[in-house]
Amino acid sequence: MHEEQLRLLKEIMAVDFSLVELNLFLDTHPCDQRALMDFNNLCCQSKALRRQYEQCYGPLMACSDAPPRIPWGWVETPWPWQIDYGRS
Amino acid sequence: MWVYEKKLQYPVRVREANPRLAKYIITQYGGPDGELAASLRYLSQRFHMPTRETVAILNDIGTEELAHLEIVGTLVYKLTKDASIEEIKESDFGAYYADHDKAVYPVSAAGVPFTAAYLQSKGDPVTDLQEDMAAEEKARSTYEWLINLSDDPDVTDVLRFLRQREIVHFQRFGEALDLVQEHMNSKHFY
Amino acid sequence: MGKRHICCGLSHLGQGGNMIKQFVMDKEGIFVDQMMPQFQLARAYVPFQAYVERWPPMVGLERGTIFPELYRPYVPYRK
Numbered sequence: 001m002h003e004e005q006l007r008l009l010k011e012i013m014a015v016d017f018s019l020v021e022l023n024l025f026l027d028t029h030p031c032d033q034r035a036l037m038d039f040n041n042l043c044c045q046s047k048a049l050r051r052q053y054e055q056c057y058g059p060l061m062a063c064s065d066a067p068p069r070i071p072w073g074w075v076e077t078p079w080p081w082q083i084d085y086g087r088s
Numbered sequence: 089m090w091v092y093e094k095k096l097q098y099p100v101r102v103r104e105a106n107p108r109l110a111k112y113i114i115t116q117y118g119g120p121d122g123e124l125a126a127s128l129r130y131l132s133q134r135f136h137m138p139t140r141e142t143v144a145i146l147n148d149i150g151t152e153e154l155a156h157l158e159i160v161g162t163l164v165y166k167l168t169k170d171a172s173i174e175e176i177k178e179s180d181f182g183a184y185y186a187d188h189d190k191a192v193y194p195v196s197a198a199g200v201p202f203t204a205a206y207l208q209s210k211g212d213p214v215t216d217l218q219e220d221m222a223a224e225e226k227a228r229s230t231y232e233w234l235i236n237l238s239d240d241p242d243v244t245d246v247l248r249f250l251r252q253r254e255i256v257h258f259q260r261f262g263e264a265l266d267l268v269q270e271h272m273n274s275k276h277f278y
Numbered sequence: 279m280g281k282r283h284i285c286c287g288l289s290h291l292g293q294g295g296n297m298i299k300q301f302v303m304d305k306e307g308i309f310v311d312q313m314m315p316q317f318q319l320a321r322a323y324v325p326f327q328a329y330v331e332r333w334p335p336m337v338g339l340e341r342g343t344i345f346p347e348l349y350r351p352y353v354p355y356r357k
Binding site: 028080 | 141
């Protein structure tokens with residue numbers, strides 16, 4: 001996986017991890033306005049990053065923003081356990 | 089239902105083939121305090137939670153545990169895929185290899201196959217949430233013992249991430265327990 | 279803690295803070311509850327977290343949480 005693709009993938013992982021954290025926090029604090037605002041902002045960021053990634057490198061989800069192609073990108077791009085994530 | 093995303097929650101790197109370490113780590117795949125047990129426990133218990141918040145937290149932590157199951161599976165896969173038969177024979181991994189080759193199969197470190205007896209779904213939300221808090225602590229301890237056993241800094245890095253998640257989940261289940269107890273007080277259950 | 283989850287719109291910071299103050303430390307260093315009869319024997323309680331601050335996404339991912347107050351790194355006692 002190219003450096004730029006990996007960088008973008010890691011950025012998506014990071015934003016989505018913050019979303020998981022805020023999601024769990026909001027489950028038990030559903031009226032916390034600051035957490036909800038942060039969640040909504042990060043949600044927009046995640047969508048924009050995913051669109052950018054999928055247009056360049058193929059789908060993250062089966063129904064995606066990736067441009068149509070044959071063979072279908074979903075079966076062509078690597079699975080997460082097959083990716084070399086480089087040096088930390 | 090669930091929708092799959094073609095990404096891990098946390099990037100998994102390993103330095104080199106290490107079947108001995110894989111043999112230990114598989115316990116967090118299919119062992120007594122592993123991610124499969126955690127996921128099934130929370131996703132089964134969620135149906136009988138009495139408040140909206142507590143259904144949500146069990147649903148969402150149960151879902152995150154599936155992502156952790158995938159991370160642990162990835163660790164085992166990457167630690168074994170380039171291991172030679174000689175390395176396998178010299179490590180503790182030989183007994184596992186005899187039954188499963190390098191396939192990922194839910195067993196404990198001692199080779200005991202996964203069983204639903206590792207979890208409970210009791211129908212009493214206070215009882216279930218206390219089990220869940222204990223489960224998070226047991227998983228945290230297991231990750232600490234695995235960190236002590238690890239001789240691969242990249243693997244240790246992943247184990248540290250997973251261990252920290254147990255602490256966050258414990259906090260959320262503690263809050264859920266409080267919400268349930270308050271709900272039951274308001275209903276004069278006690 | 280009685281009305282916590284029905285106080286929509288109130289900050290959980292204030293409520294979390296109040297809740298911690300409800301535990302008072304006695305001479306033996308044991309936290310006892312002096313004001314809140316709702317705290318009962320033979321029950322477990324975890325204080326509610328308040329949303330104070332969060333780390334940026336990449337720092338959060340590296341540490342396994344975005345919440346500084348929940349970050350408890352493990353120090354191996356051997357090796």
